[in-house]
Amino acid sequence: MNFDRRFASHLAVHVLDPGTLAYGLSDSPVGMLAWILERWASWSDNNGNIENVFSKDDILTHATIFWVNNAIETSMRVYANANRYPWTPAHNRSPVIEAPTGITFVGYENPPGITTDNRVQNFLNSDRAPWYNHVNITAHARGGHFIPWEVPDQWVEDLRRTFRGRR
Numbered sequence: 680m681n682f683d684r685r686f687a688s689h690l691a692v693h694v695l696d697p698g699t700l701a702y703g704l705s706d707s708p709v710g711m712l713a714w715i716l717e718r719w720a721s722w723s724d725n726n727g728n729i730e731n732v733f734s735k736d737d738i739l740t741h742a743t744i745f746w747v748n749n750a751i752e753t754s755m756r757v758y759a760n761a762n763r764y765p766w767t768p769a770h771n772r773s774p775v776i777e778a779p780t781g782i783t784f785v786g787y788e789n790p791p792g793i794t795t796d797n798r799v800q801n802f803l804n805s806d807r808a809p810w811y812n813h814v815n816i817t818a819h820a821r822g823g824h825f826i827p828w829e830v831p832d833q834w835v836e837d838l839r840r841t842f843r844g845r846r
Contacts, residue, residue: 693755693758694759694762695759697752697755697758697759698752698756700714700751701751701755701756704745704746704751705749705751708742708746711746711751712739714751715745716742718824719732719733722787722788722824722825723829724785724821724822724823725823732825737828773809774810774812775810777812778812779812779814779841780811780812781813781814781816781817781838781841781842782802782811782813782815782817783818783819783826783837784798784799784816784819785823785829786819786821786822787822787829788822795818795819796818798818799817799818802816803816814845817837819833
């Protein structure tokens with residue numbers, strides 16, 4: 680229930696009513712800040728204190744960028760569009776996504792019943808694993824949705840492992 684609670688309202692409104700929410704958030708800088716702050720607090724591995732991960736300047740900067748550019752609806756609309764018009768490949772080659780792909784999993788986003796130790800294998804056993812040309816799959820015990828802020832050194836190493844030697 681705690682895992683679902685972190686994402687349920689976000690997914691529901693983004694899939695069902697992104698435009699309605701976007702008007703309210705775009706009209707109110709306080710509303711925009713509250714929306715972003717709630718997600719960042721809930722989705723980051725912050726041990727109960729968001730400032731363990733993000734500075735006040737980080738939070739205010741991101742909320743301001745969304746608000747000043749009136750960009751929140753485009754960031755939410757993708758959920759509704761993906762739900763209404765599911766992606767299908769334009770070819771029958773395998774893997775469907777031919778580009779070399781790196782995937783990083785973090786412990787705070789492990790699905791219920793899945794531990795960091797078995798996260799990679801759980802993914803490899805899934806129906807989506809064959810879609811990708813895997814070159815690096817990693818799972819870290821720490822970290823949440825905002826990997827570059829939460830585990831920056833591990834994230835950079837994952838990027839290096841994924842792209843090292845590729846041109």
